Amino acid sequence: MQNKGITFIVFLEWIVTVHTDSDSAKFQRLRCDGHSCNPPVGNLAIGRTPVTLTACGQNVSELYCFYPEVQRTPISCSQSQCTKCSLNQPENSHLPSHMTDDVFSSPGTWWQSAQGVLREEIRLDFETEFYFTHVIMVFRSPRPAAMVLERSLDHGKTWRAYKYFATNCTATFGLQDDLNEEGSLCTSRYSDPWPCTKGEVIFRALNPTNRIEDPYSPQAQALMKITNLRLLLLKRQDCPCQAASGSQEKPQRFAYYAIYDLIVRGSCFCNGHAEECEQAGSAPGSEAAVHGNCVCQHNTAGRHCEKCAPMYNDLPWRPGDGKTGAPNECRRCRCHNHAVSCRFDHNVWLSSGKKSGGVCENCQHNTDGHRCQRCRAGYHRDPTEAISSPLACKECSCNAVGSVNGTLNRSWKCHPKTGFCYCKPGVAGPYCHHCLRGYWGFGENGCRPCDCAGDCDPDTGECRNSNNNEQYLNVPIGGRIPDIIDSPANESEDDWKWTSEQGFSALRHPEKCVCKERMLRSITDFCQMKYAYVIKARILSAHDKGTHAEVVVKVRKILKSGKVKIGRNNRSIYPESWTNRGCTCPILNPGNDSSHH
Numbered sequence: 001m002q003n004k005g006i007t008f009i010v011f012l013e014w015i016v017t018v019h020t021d022s023d024s025a026k027f028q029r030l031r032c033d034g035h036s037c038n039p040p041v042g043n044l045a046i047g048r049t050p051v052t053l054t055a056c057g058q059n060v061s062e063l064y065c066f067y068p069e070v071q072r073t074p075i076s077c078s079q080s081q082c083t084k085c086s087l088n089q090p091e092n093s094h095l096p097s098h099m100t101d102d103v104f105s106s107p108g109t110w111w112q113s114a115q116g117v118l119r120e121e122i123r124l125d126f127e128t129e130f131y132f133t134h135v136i137m138v139f140r141s142p143r144p145a146a147m148v149l150e151r152s153l154d155h156g157k158t159w160r161a162y163k164y165f166a167t168n169c170t171a172t173f174g175l176q177d178d179l180n181e182e183g184s185l186c187t188s189r190y191s192d193p194w195p196c197t198k199g200e201v202i203f204r205a206l207n208p209t210n211r212i213e214d215p216y217s218p219q220a221q222a223l224m225k226i227t228n229l230r231l232l233l234l235k236r237q238d239c240p241c242q243a244a245s246g247s248q249e250k251p252q253r254f255a256y257y258a259i260y261d262l263i264v265r266g267s268c269f270c271n272g273h274a275e276e277c278e279q280a281g282s283a284p285g286s287e288a289a290v291h292g293n294c295v296c297q298h299n300t301a302g303r304h305c306e307k308c309a310p311m312y313n314d315l316p317w318r319p320g321d322g323k324t325g326a327p328n329e330c331r332r333c334r335c336h337n338h339a340v341s342c343r344f345d346h347n348v349w350l351s352s353g354k355k356s357g358g359v360c361e362n363c364q365h366n367t368d369g370h371r372c373q374r375c376r377a378g379y380h381r382d383p384t385e386a387i388s389s390p391l392a393c394k395e396c397s398c399n400a401v402g403s404v405n406g407t408l409n410r411s412w413k414c415h416p417k418t419g420f421c422y423c424k425p426g427v428a429g430p431y432c433h434h435c436l437r438g439y440w441g442f443g444e445n446g447c448r449p450c451d452c453a454g455d456c457d458p459d460t461g462e463c464r465n466s467n468n469n470e471q472y473l474n475v476p477i478g479g480r481i482p483d484i485i486d487s488p489a490n491e492s493e494d495d496w497k498w499t500s501e502q503g504f505s506a507l508r509h510p511e512k513c514v515c516k517e518r519m520l521r522s523i524t525d526f527c528q529m530k531y532a533y534v535i536k537a538r539i540l541s542a543h544d545k546g547t548h549a550e551v552v553v554k555v556r557k558i559l560k561s562g563k564v565k566i567g568r569n570n571r572s573i574y575p576e577s578w579t580n581r582g583c584t585c586p587i588l589n590p591g592n593d594s595s596h597h
């Protein structure tokens with residue numbers, strides 16, 4: 001009584017759930033929400049026609065005989081009956097499709113082989129992979145004395161046996177009988193000639209001897225995934241009544257295989273990422289059929305949700321965990337609205353400490369990088385636009401005469417973050433369009449240093465004496481050799497917003513300039529470069545003049561000399577411009593012996 005009550009409640013619940021849910025897609029999503037999920041199990045054979053080698057009456061109509069009643073005891077054999085079969089007469093045809101029609105709406109239909117066949121084959125081909133759980137067959141003829149149930153995972157190229165069936169496993173297949181040895185590949189359980197009709201054969205892919213906890217684990221898949229199922233009928237056997245009753249009919253008229261029903265239970269295969277499937281390609285359109293194309297959830301894609309959706313490859317794909325219920329969803333890549341797909345890159349994944357492996361594909365809007373997080377060469381961030389804006393990157397606008405390509409990356413026209421151009425020697429300004437203070441003669445080779453300690457006319461080079469009372473800042477002794485480093489883009493920050501045409505001094509605006517140390521190499525390296533002057537000098541002092549530095553040195557050795565004669569005495573020098581990236585920085589370690597150009 002108690003049990004019946006529970007069954008009734010469960011049934012009622014099911015009815016209520018199904019009927020109150022108007023939006024089935026929403027319902028599906030809820031079921032999959034935060035959980036691994038899978039489509040319901042159904043009869044895979046419905047709507048799919050098995051292939052057999054023969055059918056009764058395929059050429060000419062055949063007369064055949066049978067025992068009509070289910071025989072439980074050998075003593076009570078009924079009288080055999082005889083009738084004819086013909087494929088040309090619908091009422092007398094017994095087609096392969098009669099095995100898989102609906103047991104309830106079309107009861108009592110069956111497939112029958114041609115008479116006298118020794119070997120038959122019943123094959124069920126699926127358009128894609130399915131998860132097979134068990135098969136039930138109901139024979140009309142006596143069950144075969146020997147047969148094999150096989151499956152293929154490669155659309156019929158190779159086959160593996162699920163189970164051997166024989167009246168005597170050792171004699172027929174050389175295998176142990178699973179009645180004697182649990183888990184054996186062969187059984188005699190379903191090979192008895194009794195009953196002579198309506199004898200069943202049942203096989204389960206998952207039985208108590210091969211327990212599997214996670215139905216999506218590789219072992220479970222190896223066992224349950226199929227693209228084809230076939231039954232090889234290898235040996236007929238007669239109904240014992242034939243001999244017992246001394247039938248008058250020719251034995252040949254009983255010599256065939258016949259099957260009422262072939263029920264293949266299983267489900268669409270979705271790796272734990274779908275609750276619903278739809279028709280796959282040329283597959284059967286029947287409403288009752290189990291369809292093969294998963295309606296993927298958890299940001300997965302593919303017929304079997306076997307990969308992540310195009311924009312969701314930040315983590316490696318994994319199947320849902322049927323044991324713990326973990327959905328193992330695919331995670332969206334961060335591409336800042338500049339890409340529609342990403343791929344998973346194992347090296348990126350490893351270098352991120354297994355946190356993120358997504359690499360955006362085909363970054364649009366002149367962006368670049370794994371996450372489309374920076375501007376591509378020739379473009380720079382527009383600080384007034386958000387990184388996710390299509391206008392986030394602006395084309396570099398550099399003076400063609402005064403600028404060169406980047407030094408850190410030859411393909412850069414301007415700094416990708418600031419937009420500052422890379423200037424030729426002696427040239428300054430964010431677009432490299434004028435001479436640095438203390439330099440003159442803007443042209444193809446940049447600007448030349450003034451032939452005087454102070455400033456000079458930028459066009460004529462004529463010295464000015466107006467800088468005598470200018471304030472000098474002392475460069476700290478032992479300071480680091482500064483440069484702008486190519487810091488990783490930080491798209492969350494609108495850094496460096498200055499608009500001034502002036503470059504900035506690292507001393508006066510330490511927050512605007514990022515500096516890094518750079519070792520000066522051997523003096524002979526400088527001699528091989530294109531520099532006009534190479535001297536070895538002792539630095540006496542250095543002064544920050546805002547746009548450039550003035551360094552007073554004692555010249556010790558002249559290795560290469562240009563137009564202007566350099567004596568071995570105290571002298572002011574003006575190192576090459578560093579304003580080309582927005583900052584000017586002293587480059588020497590004052591007080592130390594250094595080489596300089």
Ligand SMILES: *[C@@H]1O[C@H](CO)[C@@H](O)[C@H](O)[C@H]1NC(C)=O
Pocket residue numbers: 054058059114115
């Ligand atoms: C039916 O006819 C085909 C060719 O016409 C022949 O190969 C086949 O053996 C015949 N089958 C039977 C059961 O007679």
Ligand SMILES: *[C@@H]1O[C@H](CO)[C@@H](O)[C@H](O)[C@H]1NC(C)=O
Pocket residue numbers: 168169170171
């Ligand atoms: C099965 O066949 C083997 C050898 O052919 C025989 O020894 C054995 O007795 C048979 N078993 C049964 C149950 O008939």
Ligand SMILES: *[C@@H]1O[C@H](CO)[C@@H](O)[C@H](O)[C@H]1NC(C)=O
Pocket residue numbers: 368376377408409410411412
């Ligand atoms: C230079 O930049 C381009 C584009 O931003 C990049 O593909 C390339 O790898 C960079 N080269 C080096 C040496 O950093």
Ligand SMILES: *[C@@H]1O[C@H](CO)[C@@H](O)[C@H](O)[C@H]1NC(C)=O
Pocket residue numbers: 405410411412
């Ligand atoms: C500067 O960059 C452009 C475009 O990338 C390239 O064609 C040119 O050869 C580069 N020049 C130098 C000197 O590297």
Ligand SMILES: *[C@@H]1O[C@H](CO)[C@@H](O)[C@H](O)[C@H]1NC(C)=O
Pocket residue numbers: 488490491492493
């Ligand atoms: C990026 O900027 C934010 C906000 O200023 C800061 O918290 C974060 O540490 C920065 N990240 C990097 C890699 O510099």
Ligand SMILES: *[C@@H]1O[C@H](CO)[C@@H](O)[C@H](O)[C@H]1NC(C)=O
Pocket residue numbers: 540554569570
């Ligand atoms: C060079 O400068 C040093 C330090 O300022 C000074 O002691 C020295 O006399 C100067 N020598 C010449 C030749 O001016």
Ligand SMILES: *[C@@H]1O[C@H](CO)[C@@H](O)[C@H](O)[C@H]1NC(C)=O
Pocket residue numbers: 589591592593
């Ligand atoms: C000169 O520079 C070298 C290398 O950086 C350093 O080891 C040495 O101490 C410096 N000498 C003086 C006098 O600062």
Ligand SMILES: [Ca+2]
Pocket residue numbers: 098099100101102103106107108109110260261
């Ligand atoms: Ca049937």
